[in-house]
Amino acid sequence: MFTRSELEIKTTAELKDLCRRYGLKPTGNAGYKVSYITSLMAFPAIxxxxxxxxxxxxxxxxxxxxxxxxxxxxxxxxTDE
Known part of the structure; x- marks a missing residue:
């Protein structure tokens, strides 16, 4: 899926969009990037x-x-109609 370094260079808004796309909730406080990164890193294994x-x-x-x-x-x- 994504490596940690790929996720860390993304903005909080981009991480939020990724989580929304996969139906994930941030782990912990939604104001921090690490909350989204943690959820996205654990998603494939889960x-x-x-x-x-x-x-x-x-x-x-x-x-x-x-x-x-x-x-x-x-x-x-x-059709186009």
């Missing part, structure tokens, strides 16, 4: 751990991918 335990997001089966593809093909694409 997500993988929950995935292995069967919580949260799950891996799709090949059949599910095919069904999604079929549904998208049937919906076609929007």
């Amino acid at each position: 997500a993988l751990h929950q995935m292995n335990e069967g919580k949260g997001l799950r891996r799709l089966t090949f059949d599910a991918y095919q069904n999604i593809g079929t549904a998208l093909d049937q919906m076609n694409s929007p």
Whole structure:
């Protein structure tokens, strides 16, 4: 995901936007960059751990991918009108 040095050069507003994108809350006081950095650094490990335990997001089966593809093909694409 991100290295600590990549996160430390970002502004507090940019870190806040990243946390909002991934649905994360800052750890501690939201006024400090380190609160957002801590949450963003822990996010991938926690997500993988929950995935292995069967919580949260799950891996799709090949059949599910095919069904999604079929549904998208049937919906076609929007027109300019």
